Amino acid sequence: MARIRAGDREAEGSLVERFGKGIALLLDRHCRGGDAEDLFQDTFRLVIEKLRRGELRESEKLPAFLAQVARSLAIEHYRKAARRKTEPDSEALAFVPASAASPLTELLASENAALARQVVRELGTARDREILLRFYLAEDDKDTIAADHGLSSLQFNRVLHRARQRYKELYLARVAAGAGRGRAALGALVAMFLGLVPLSR
């Protein structure tokens, strides 16, 4: 914090590196759509400005400070949005092209869907599948689902835990495979750049 107060850019980078993922998750919980990305930058800009001005001196309070700033920005953002809200013109909206996701985003979503499908397929019983889909898709209340199936809270948590663990394994395996593919692609690119492999055959 002292280094940030002294204007050290490297220290500011370290702050973002250390708390960036947590803040992104926090904003993801409080925001919708692409708002989280904008507010992520605003959060760190504001926090760094305050640190430069010396508004916080106890380093142990930094996580709470960051969380507070991010929450406040999110609340303020939606308060302003609510004030600006008007009735949509449905005819005009019909001619507005839908914002298309990038090919990479689509690919990742598709891969993610395949992982989720595999998890659902591998679940032992139809009951487990129903529990999972009601909980994550229909967002039914946990107690209601558990009561419908005559499950205790512990048994219910076990079903979710098993599914999440399996998803975690598949997800990490995909990340590892992706890293391998990335390395191979980079190797091919370097080889091409050095003239070891012709650009086209």
Added chain:
Amino acid sequence: MDHREIVEQGWIELYRRGQLAPEAEVRFEEHFLGCPQCQQDLDLARSFQRGLQAMAAQEVARAAVGAGLAAFFARRSRLLFGVAALVALVGLSAALYLSTARNRQLASLAGELKSELDERELARRKLAQELAEGRERSERERAELAERIATLETAAATGRAATGLARPQVLSSVYLMAVVRGEEDAPAAIVDLAQTAEPITLAVPIDLDPRIHRYRLTLTDPAGRVLVTLGDLLPNPLETLLLAVPGASLGPGDHLLALDGITPDGSALPLERYRVRVVGRRP
């Protein structure tokens, strides 16, 4: 705030669904900002839900395409619908036929695999039985041999007691046939006639093999003439065969001592070949 509490109370999911009390939510956010484990769990939970949502969206899209096609055909004339229905019927029949043919093929393949497995199992049992019999026979022969040795030792002791001899009657030079790995061309033993006692005993170590019923030793001179052949041999309790030859029968040069195994059906399996180099002369 510790992880046990977070896991047991299911805080990750409660937080994501906005079901934590405001105060608890603030505490949890302050915790996970400095906790990589919670961040990973949150990230995975989020990713998992999005994966399920994407999966559901794909299913809905597929269903919508199916419904769209059905509506398209419904709007067309009866003739077109009839043609489409006919095409669908032909396609379905073909699919059914292919499916049946494929099933038949798979069933036949499964049958072949099963019979091959049965045959292998039969062969395995037969081999296991032969092995067990071989072991049993070997044990029996070992016991017989031990009994014979005991009998001979008793007789020898009795003889010694009767004649009053307290030392061996025969002084022999024993040469152990040993081949050093990587030096197979080197002689297994060098017999110096000037320094050996009579008779010269060649000791051949045996690696017991259940396939072998008896052993055979053959000694040939440097010119290839057979000096002695002993068949129907069994190793002693030290798993060694001993061949005693008079020194006078050996001339200078490399002799060959061949060890063969005899199987129960009488065929011979070459096991080892040793070179025995004879040097010097009898004084």
